[in-house]
Amino acid sequence: xxxxxxxxxxxxxxxxxxxxxxxxxxxxxxxxxxxxxxxxxxxxxxxxxxxxxxxxxxxxxxxxxxxxxxxxxxxxxxxxxxxxxxxxxxxxxxxxxxxxxxxxxxxxxxxxxxxxxxxxxxxxxxxxxxxxxxxxxxxxxxxxxxxxxxxxxxxxxxxxxxxxxxxxxxxxxxxxxxxxxxxxxxxxxxxxxxxxxxxxxxxxxxxxxxxxxxxxxxxxxxxxxxxxxxxxxxxxxxxxxxxxxxxxxxxxxxxxxxxxxxxxxxxxxxxxxxxxxxxxxxxxxxxxxxxxxxxxxxxxxxxxxxxxxxxxxxxxxxxxxxxxxxxxxxxxxxxxxxxxxxxxxxxxxxxxxxxxxxxxxxxxxxxxxxxxxxxxxxxxxxxxxxxxxxxxxxxxxxxxxxxxxxxxxxxxxxxxxxxxxxxxxxxxxx
Amino acid sequence: xxxxxxxxxxxxxxxxxxxxxxxxxxxxxxxxxxxxxxxxxxxxxxxxxxxxxxxxxxxxxxxxxxxxxxxxxxxxxxxxxxxxxxxxxxxxxxxxxxxxxxxxxxxxxxxxxxxxxxxxxxxxxxxxxxxxxxxxxxxxxxxxxxxxxxxxxxxxxxxxxxxxxxxxxxxxxxxxxxxxxxxxxxxxxxxxxxxxxxxxxxxxxxxxxxxxxxxxxxxxxxxxxxxxxxxxxxxxxxxxxxxxxxxxxxxxxxxxxxxxxxxxxxxxxxxxxxxxxxxxxxxxxxxxxxxxxxxxxxxxxxxxxxxxxxxxxxxxxxxxxxxxxxxxxxxxxxxxxxxxxxxxxxxxxxxxxxxxxxxxxxxxxxxxxxxxxxxxxxxxxxxxxxxxxxxxxxxxxxxxxxxxxxxxxxxxxxxxxxxxxxxxxxxxxxxxxxxxxxxxxx
Numbered sequence: 089x090x091x092x093x094x095x096x097x098x099x100x101x102x103x104x105x106x107x108x109x110x111x112x113x114x115x116x117x118x119x120x121x122x123x124x125x126x127x128x129x130x131x132x133x134x135x136x137x138x139x140x141x142x143x144x145x146x147x148x149x150x151x152x153x154x155x156x157x158x159x160x161x162x163x164x165x166x167x168x169x170x171x172x173x174x175x176x177x178x179x180x181x182x183x184x185x186x187x188x189x190x191x192x193x194x195x196x197x198x199x200x201x202x203x204x205x206x207x208x209x210x211x212x213x214x215x216x217x218x219x220x221x222x223x224x225x226x227x228x229x230x231x232x233x234x235x236x237x238x239x240x241x242x243x244x245x246x247x248x249x250x251x252x253x254x255x256x257x258x259x260x261x262x263x264x265x266x267x268x269x270x271x272x273x274x275x276x277x278x279x280x281x282x283x284x285x286x287x288x289x290x291x292x293x294x295x296x297x298x299x300x301x302x303x304x305x306x307x308x309x310x311x312x313x314x315x316x317x318x319x320x321x322x323x324x325x326x327x328x329x330x331x332x333x334x335x336x337x338x339x340x341x342x343x344x345x346x347x348x349x350x351x352x353x354x355x356x357x358x359x360x361x362x363x364x365x366x367x368x369x370x371x372x373x374x375x376x377x378x379x380x381x382x383x384x385x386x387x388x389x390x391x392x393x394x395x396x397x398x399x400x401x402x403x404x405x406x407x408x409x410x411x412x413x414x415x416x417x418x419x420x421x422x423x424x425x426x427x428x429x430x431x432x433x434x435x436x437x438x439x440x441x442x443x444x445x446x447x448x449x450x451x452x453x454x455x456x457x458x459x460x461x462x463x464x465x466x467x468x469x470x471x472x473x474x475x476x477x478x479x480x481x482x483x484x485x486x487x488x489x490x491x492x493x494x495x496x497x498x499x500x501x502x503x504x505x506x507x508x509x510x511x512x513x514x515x516x517x518x
Numbered sequence: 519x520x521x522x523x524x525x526x527x528x529x530x531x532x533x534x535x536x537x538x539x540x541x542x543x544x545x546x547x548x549x550x551x552x553x554x555x556x557x558x559x560x561x562x563x564x565x566x567x568x569x570x571x572x573x574x575x576x577x578x579x580x581x582x583x584x585x586x587x588x589x590x591x592x593x594x595x596x597x598x599x600x601x602x603x604x605x606x607x608x609x610x611x612x613x614x615x616x617x618x619x620x621x622x623x624x625x626x627x628x629x630x631x632x633x634x635x636x637x638x639x640x641x642x643x644x645x646x647x648x649x650x651x652x653x654x655x656x657x658x659x660x661x662x663x664x665x666x667x668x669x670x671x672x673x674x675x676x677x678x679x680x681x682x683x684x685x686x687x688x689x690x691x692x693x694x695x696x697x698x699x700x701x702x703x704x705x706x707x708x709x710x711x712x713x714x715x716x717x718x719x720x721x722x723x724x725x726x727x728x729x730x731x732x733x734x735x736x737x738x739x740x741x742x743x744x745x746x747x748x749x750x751x752x753x754x755x756x757x758x759x760x761x762x763x764x765x766x767x768x769x770x771x772x773x774x775x776x777x778x779x780x781x782x783x784x785x786x787x788x789x790x791x792x793x794x795x796x797x798x799x800x801x802x803x804x805x806x807x808x809x810x811x812x813x814x815x816x817x818x819x820x821x822x823x824x825x826x827x828x829x830x831x832x833x834x835x836x837x838x839x840x841x842x843x844x845x846x847x848x849x850x851x852x853x854x855x856x857x858x859x860x861x862x863x864x865x866x867x868x869x870x871x872x873x874x875x876x877x878x879x880x881x882x883x884x885x886x887x888x889x890x891x892x893x894x895x896x897x898x899x900x901x902x903x904x905x906x907x908x909x910x911x912x913x914x915x916x917x918x919x920x921x922x923x924x925x926x927x928x929x930x931x932x933x934x935x936x937x938x939x940x941x942x943x944x945x946x947x948x949x950x951x952x953x954x955x956x957x958x959x960x
Contacts, residue, residue, distance in 0.1 A: 174863020443590025
């Protein structure tokens, strides 16, 4: 089966071909003629939303453990061999997925496929390796969450939005949970999660399809389907739509606010992305213009719609200039949201947003790694890589009516969680 | 398929065509940078660059932003040690309009007083808020310390004091002398042909005066005497940022490629020494790296690790020890050959797309390298013997004279212990909320 990304005006783009191996592993091949490097990606349909109860951080720690040794590739050799053939490798974990990439020059294809398939199929673990990586992960958490103002705030925010759903647990895990993860937990997670029916391989490069398929079948064909993965509910019951205040060693107030949003495949996502562009993306966006350029309240602001399998999140963040008040900015933001709910957006705003999103769409497909990642993401989150195209079609169809409908359905409520961080020296005053 | 063509248009414009998507990456680069800010007016270059996109003589700021962003793009500016960049990524159908907007911004900026004051306040705020991000704060301070006394120490954002002294007249003068054709380079990658580029550049930059070339004086940085520590105290830090830095050579220095290879072996990859010693063997850090940032006038050589605060002494001792081993003993043949070969084999990633190829060419030119820079680099990586790499690189580094910037929670015990480290000739400390309020050094 073949699909193609193309712009209807320019008739340009890229193609991909969808296949399956004999054990059910899905394969997407993306030919990129003339490129001297390729990207091999393994997308696994398990993420931190599948962490067992009391063991948050399992999926992420497991991702780290996948870089440890096997019988055929001893500890430390994986990275060394990749670097030896001029490759680069890393991985990422989020709520719905974990993905691993190995990018390399074309002449390293066989080596790359061997290394990736070997660690997937012949995963091994012992106490020493587990404890080593646990310490690395705890260091990572300290750096990116405990000592990082935004990391702290966003972790709190998501816990409020999903207080008893697995989406509300940090992907990196809470320290006590990470410290309790045992060998047997990891082995069970591997057995149930890293199975043929949960994996999508994406290979983007100047590689003939028959060569690629033969190599992948030979290398990955031994992986079995899973017996099932019992996952706790991702969303859970109602969110905590209150305000949390924390004090940090910072000089300016800052806050993040978020609300539940549609799942990634919902038709309203495109309209909400347009709304986000108009509110917060670019110097001409409403909130950047009034809060940064005109009123000079804010130093930096962002908005982001998380596209997740079960339920999205629309999140906004604001870093205030010193001596500015978060409450004033929060009020302004809420006013602007109400304005969109009642009055929608202008045609000019919608067209500008669509043009910006289209530019970013193409920007996100330049390298082999980017193309593979885009297809892998939608393969796992939507169970269909061609959702990459569906989104583009839905974006093109966004208009004033669909914006108004989406804004009223998803923003016309009081269900926003809010985390406000104050400088520590304000604690006594408060 | 990327055509892979590199075009010469009066030798200052790099184009690589790729018709896969209807998109063009386009950047202008102007030679110069914060090193040319007059003493007491640090931040002038950065402020001038920002003001270029805050309106033109025919459009106020809001109208100009609307016009640019209606094309689905935005104008992005940045300031590097050797250049200022303005550009963006635009749908091919708007390329002509976009470059004309850019040309207007460069040749006819509005320079409204209100926008000048706002931009200045914005930069002051950026500086004040930098203390919230430990890594950025460490890097910002390190650059000033390792080049202390040289124009290379000038931070792009300036200081709270220097920003208060900037004037709109100074901005206008800086604009007139800097944003001229004789200092302009461009790079373009994507859905664009040579003749179209030629026409658009000719038309869009017609209003940019020829000007004079950048007067370049050598900029030398002097190392400190001994190992000097600057500790920025912040409460409740579970991790401590450690950055060790010293001046490095310009990209055009004959020993630069050797330094790149050695640095890759030392701290550039997961298999490199620092990663193995700090993360893999000892679990001290999530990551430990070494890198050399180079530009036309010089560079920085930096080691970096973010470590568990309770083990900071162990970590810094390992970093010192490893630097000594590398500088005095050198790295093994195996390590150097491995790094050399990795850099050569992985080079295609640096030029995988049209945009990357075009900007690679422009950056090399801005760094004072010739048009054959890429080929020369790859030749070096093919033929350089490890003893050659060792000899050339070790002479460019010191294991005894450098700065250490740390951001963490300082206790009196820690301060005392730091001063007892081998080779340490001074420990300066400052609270994070005071660090940028006065010069780092007298």
